[in-house]
Amino acid sequence: MKKLAAGVALMALVAGSAHAAEEVEVLHWWTAGGEAAALNVLKDNLAGQGVGWKDMPVAGGSGVQAMTALRARVTAGDAPTAVQMLGFDIKDWSAMGVLGDLNELAQKENWDMVVPAALQEFSKHDGKWIAAPVNVHSTNWLWINKAAFDKAGGKAPETFDDLLKMLDAFKAQGIVPLAHGGQPWQDGTLWEAVVLSLGGMEFYQKAVIEADPAALGGDKMKEVFEAMSKLRAYFDPNFSGRDWNLSSAMVIEGKAGAQQMGDWAKGEFLRAGQKPGTDFVCIRFPGTQGSVLFNSDQFVMFDIGEGEERSAQLKMAAAVMDPAFQSSFNVVKGSVPARVDVADTAFDDCGKKGMQDLADASKTGNLAGSLAHGHAQPSAVKSAIFDVVTQHLNGQITTDEAVKRLPEAVAAAQ
Amino acid sequence: MNGTSSAMAARPPVHRGLADRLRDGLPRLVLAPSFALILVFVYGFIIWTLTLSFTTSRILPVYSFAGFDAYIRLWSQPNWHMALGNLAIFGILYMSACIAIGLLLAILLDQRIRGEGVLRPIFLYPMALSFVVTGTAWKWFLNPGLGLENTMRNLGWESFTFDWLVNKDMAIYTIVIAGVWQASGFVMAMFLAGLRGIDSEIIKAAQIDGASTVSIYRRIILPLLRPVFLSALIVLAHMAIKSYDLVIALTGGGPGNATELPSTFMYSYTFTRNQMAVGSASAVMMLMGIAAIIVPYLYSELREKDR
Numbered sequence: 001m002k003k004l005a006a007g008v009a010l011m012a013l014v015a016g017s018a019h020a021a022e023e024v025e026v027l028h029w030w031t032a033g034g035e036a037a038a039l040n041v042l043k044d045n046l047a048g049q050g051v052g053w054k055d056m057p058v059a060g061g062s063g064v065q066a067m068t069a070l071r072a073r074v075t076a077g078d079a080p081t082a083v084q085m086l087g088f089d090i091k092d093w094s095a096m097g098v099l100g101d102l103n104e105l106a107q108k109e110n111w112d113m114v115v116p117a118a119l120q121e122f123s124k125h126d127g128k129w130i131a132a133p134v135n136v137h138s139t140n141w142l143w144i145n146k147a148a149f150d151k152a153g154g155k156a157p158e159t160f161d162d163l164l165k166m167l168d169a170f171k172a173q174g175i176v177p178l179a180h181g182g183q184p185w186q187d188g189t190l191w192e193a194v195v196l197s198l199g200g201m202e203f204y205q206k207a208v209i210e211a212d213p214a215a216l217g218g219d220k221m222k223e224v225f226e227a228m229s230k231l232r233a234y235f236d237p238n239f240s241g242r243d244w245n246l247s248s249a250m251v252i253e254g255k256a257g258a259q260q261m262g263d264w265a266k267g268e269f270l271r272a273g274q275k276p277g278t279d280f281v282c283i284r285f286p287g288t289q290g291s292v293l294f295n296s297d298q299f300v301m302f303d304i305g306e307g308e309e310r311s312a313q314l315k316m317a318a319a320v321m322d323p324a325f326q327s328s329f330n331v332v333k334g335s336v337p338a339r340v341d342v343a344d345t346a347f348d349d350c351g352k353k354g355m356q357d358l359a360d361a362s363k364t365g366n367l368a369g370s371l372a373h374g375h376a377q378p379s380a381v382k383s384a385i386f387d388v389v390t391q392h393l394n395g396q397i398t399t400d401e402a403v404k405r406l407p408e409a410v411a412a413a414q
Numbered sequence: 415m416n417g418t419s420s421a422m423a424a425r426p427p428v429h430r431g432l433a434d435r436l437r438d439g440l441p442r443l444v445l446a447p448s449f450a451l452i453l454v455f456v457y458g459f460i461i462w463t464l465t466l467s468f469t470t471s472r473i474l475p476v477y478s479f480a481g482f483d484a485y486i487r488l489w490s491q492p493n494w495h496m497a498l499g500n501l502a503i504f505g506i507l508y509m510s511a512c513i514a515i516g517l518l519l520a521i522l523l524d525q526r527i528r529g530e531g532v533l534r535p536i537f538l539y540p541m542a543l544s545f546v547v548t549g550t551a552w553k554w555f556l557n558p559g560l561g562l563e564n565t566m567r568n569l570g571w572e573s574f575t576f577d578w579l580v581n582k583d584m585a586i587y588t589i590v591i592a593g594v595w596q597a598s599g600f601v602m603a604m605f606l607a608g609l610r611g612i613d614s615e616i617i618k619a620a621q622i623d624g625a626s627t628v629s630i631y632r633r634i635i636l637p638l639l640r641p642v643f644l645s646a647l648i649v650l651a652h653m654a655i656k657s658y659d660l661v662i663a664l665t666g667g668g669p670g671n672a673t674e675l676p677s678t679f680m681y682s683y684t685f686t687r688n689q690m691a692v693g694s695a696s697a698v699m700m701l702m703g704i705a706a707i708i709v710p711y712l713y714s715e716l717r718e719k720d721r
Contacts, residue, residue, distance in 0.1 A: 064686045071474065391671060
């Protein structure tokens with residue numbers, strides 16, 4: 001508390017001193033290799049328009065640390081131009097009344113028509129555009145090392161039981177079957193994929209999106225936690241606290257067979273010079289084919305007054321929504337464009353599959369927000385679910401306790 | 415003041431008065447800025463935190479009051495009980511191990527051995543490192559795949575296992591190990607100073623009376639070190655309650671949340687879980703914990719001065 005306050009005071013002194021002609025200050029957590037490379041696309045685009053880029057990176061995969069840094073800035077009355085943000089965080093912040101208004105630009109460029117409704121849910125507040133969506137990620141992917149995959153039979157697992165068979169085959173090869181990083185958000189990412197795999201979209205909607213106590217504490221959920229215990233047996237002993245990109249590296253180097261992770265993992269594979277289909281395989285998490293759990297990175301625009309800063313801000317928002325940018329950015333990042341009217345020609349096989357899956361799932365109603373990435377519940381509830389999931393995965397509580405505690409924890413956080 | 419001014423009445427009054435006033439006011443003038451800063455940035459923020467703990471603040475501070483709601487929510491959290499349980503384990507082991515090891519080192523160093531000047535800083539050196547460095551170094555050392563376990567296995571001891579860092583039941587003890595490693599040298603320095611302050615005449619007298627070394631330590635030296643024990647306990651207790659960086663660097667609160675302490679709880683609820691009121695309430699509970707240790711200590715100090 002004291003440190004924060006001192007920091008706030010210090011920033012208030014420093015603020016207002018340095019302002020170049022036209023410049024945007026962007027707070028984000030894209031610090032892993034593939035992510036940083038993708039962000040450079042946007043930097044170069046803006047530099048071409050004479051807009052400077054003041055980087056404010058805050059490391060940490062889930063963006064939690066970035067939100068903390070943001071809180072200090074906003075409390076000090078010195079909000080950055082734009083902030084990378086996810087789902088319910090955007091809703092929380094827009095309720096605080098500190099965000100800017102992009103409606104004029106949005107109407108001129110017809111954002112209402114090109115951005116999927118599921119995303120608009122988060123990029124608009126009270127009918128007002130407040131954020132520019134950059135991409136759509138989906139979290140229910142499985143990334144597999146091709147060599148290990150071929151040795152294990154070369155057939156993509158289609159159900160959860162098939163997955164266990166494949167992991168057994170990896171085990172027999174003497175590699176780590178499933179590379180996993182034991183951080184609460186990664187545990188949560190795996191958990192939501194298992195919920196979808198075993199329960200289907202209807203159950204996911206009921207349990208995760210609606211937080212229905214009966215679904216959270218029922219027999220199906222018990223099955224999910226039992227499945228988590230089974231998966232736990234395929235981790236290496238050192239998974240605790242490992243960053244997600246280090247787990248990806250294990251798959252890339254052939255030390256591990258597979259990793260369940262969102263499509264940002266693809267950026268790591270591409271950056272290591274690997275090609276989809278020949279060096280690695282991307283499939284939907286077994287049992288979740290046809291469904292997509294999404295999260296969307298958006299650049300939320302803060303209210304920074306009129307003048308030069310505002311003009312730089314609008315230029316940035318327009319640049320983010322530029323179809324050419326959305327294509328080139330997402331090719332590098334591993335995600336798919338937030339606009340539905342972008343051609344998939346530049347994308348690799350995994351990217352094309354991702355775009356196709358997104359379009360299909362959106363039509364069939366099998367598109368839902370990812371809990372682990374803040375598109376299903378506010379962060380208090382999300383963290384409460386993480387608590388139970390991570391405690392169970394680490395053996396602190398039994399399956400029965402987890403099923404009992406999950407609805408309680410959710411109710412206490414609401 | 416009155417005495418001075420009447421005695422100086424014959425001299426030109428203005429000049430002396432100014433110098434006098436300056437001499438009187440100078441200490442106050444010098445202390446005023448730091449006093450004002452502490453008033454605002456320590457006590458002011460304590461009051462602010464206290465205020466927030468009675469509000470419904472979630473993402474940013476808001477001032478709609480809700481009574482003891484945040485405290486009720488705090489005490490109903492299994493995480494908070496986990497944190498308190500861990501603090502009890504960590505605090506008791508950390509304090510007792512630091513004092514035991516520190517005292518032993520001090521007594522051994524006090525035997526007028528050669529090279530003491532070299533040994534003393536070697537033992538004290540860990541204190542020069544920040545907890546983040548200590549935590550990171552021990553994280554690598556204790557990581558089963560990188561550090562001790564891996565090394566022993568590579569040396570041929572295949573069955574060697576030391577996986578406390580990733581074991582939910584043992585992880586809290588790795589924090590004790592790293593904490594003790596860091597602070598026991600400092601406790602040693604305190605005890606060494608205490609030992610050096612003991613009047614050697616008393617010991618010589620006891621030796622002449624035929625007392626053994628063990629009973630000299632037990633009956634004379636240790637009782638004389640009582641104030642040092644007390645200071646060590648106070649310093650270690652508040653270090654245990656506020657320890658945050660060590661946990662974050664060493665285990666990040668994991669595996670699961672097996673090494674959650676009140677400080678990590680406070681941070682996560684205030685800043686990452688958007689439950690600022692509950693976080694503030696936990697900060698107030700920590701403050702009360704520290705006050706429970708410091709206030710009796712201050713009280714006894716002040717009483718001794720009065721006597």
